[in-house]
Amino acid sequence: MCGRFVVANVASELVGVLRVDVESDDLPAPSYNIAPTSRVGIVLDSAKTDPPTRRLEPARWGLVPSWAKDVKVGARAFNARSEELEEKPMFRQALIKRRAIVPATGYYEWQTTDEGKTPYFIHPADGSPLLFAGLYEWWKDPAKAEDDPTKWVLSFTIITRDAVAPLGSIHDRMPLFLDADFADAWLDTEVDNVGDLLDAALDAAPEVVAGLTDHVVSSAVGNVRNDSPDLIQPV
Numbered sequence: 001m002c003g004r005f006v007v008a009n010v011a012s013e014l015v016g017v018l019r020v021d022v023e024s025d026d027l028p029a030p031s032y033n034i035a036p037t038s039r040v041g042i043v044l045d046s047a048k049t050d051p052p053t054r055r056l057e058p059a060r061w062g063l064v065p066s067w068a069k070d071v072k073v074g075a076r077a078f079n080a081r082s083e084e085l086e087e088k089p090m091f092r093q094a095l096i097k098r099r100a101i102v103p104a105t106g107y108y109e110w111q112t113t114d115e116g117k118t119p120y121f122i123h124p125a126d127g128s129p130l131l132f133a134g135l136y137e138w139w140k141d142p143a144k145a146e147d148d149p150t151k152w153v154l155s156f157t158i159i160t161r162d163a164v165a166p167l168g169s170i171h172d173r174m175p176l177f178l179d180a181d182f183a184d185a186w187l188d189t190e191v192d193n194v195g196d197l198l199d200a201a202l203d204a205a206p207e208v209v210a211g212l213t214d215h216v217v218s219s220a221v222g223n224v225r226n227d228s229p230d231l232i233q234p235v
Helices: 011-017 071-076 089-097 180-187 194-209
Strands: 005-007 031-034 039-046 053-061 079-081 099-104 106-113 116-124 130-140 152-162 173-175 212-216
Touching: 005 099, 011 039, 011 053, 039 130, 039 152, 039 180, 053 071, 071 152, 089 099, 089 130, 089 194, 099 152, 099 180, 106 130, 130 180, 130 194, 180 194
Parallel strands: 053 152, 079 152
Antiparallel strands: 005 031, 005 106, 039 053, 039 099, 099 130, 106 116, 116 212, 130 152, 152 173
16 A cells, blocks of 8 residues: 655656646645645646646545545545456546556555564655556535635545565555656556556556665654654664
8 A cells, every 4th residue: 555655846857757738836845744635746637638738736635536425535545456446436437537647756655563563665766756656536525616716626546556576575565656658658548448558557567666765764754743854764
């Protein structure tokens, strides 16, 4: 699973890495302890223009499907298991038409042993952005007036898969990582067979893992109120 991650000054890098056309002026500030329900910058292709416009937009972590009665539903859907995407109604339509990329500096994972749980910070060894495959949805708040600009909520989930070595020694799940070269294919709104696209992303993920490194960090990361660069320092 992926329940905490870091975004530190990564937004500006994405304009070049992912060829973003429009960067929102309302992006969240950098954070070293992002938890579900937080606002995070995600990359998506808007099909409302021809060609589609690639946007970097703030979104709520935790997918809220359009049919949900309450935004709180998203708190339970911050991750989506890759093997269930084509079956679960919450994710099925988003996989077909609303795929996103969630950029990060790195993420935290906890290794469970007889002695307890040990937090690790996992990130690219070369300092490049780490890209998670995600899905997004737009949800309309029925409690707000039609002319209220905040009535629409953009939300997302991070896709996970079985972990591969060496990450499997820390946890049995990991985010579905994407290579920057795979971004266009993942964001393409006109893909005919999303099953084949998902399989290709799953097959390519181990190559990204090969470029990652990890180290033990302070248990302070377990408290969402803690948010500083010290959290990613080795201990």
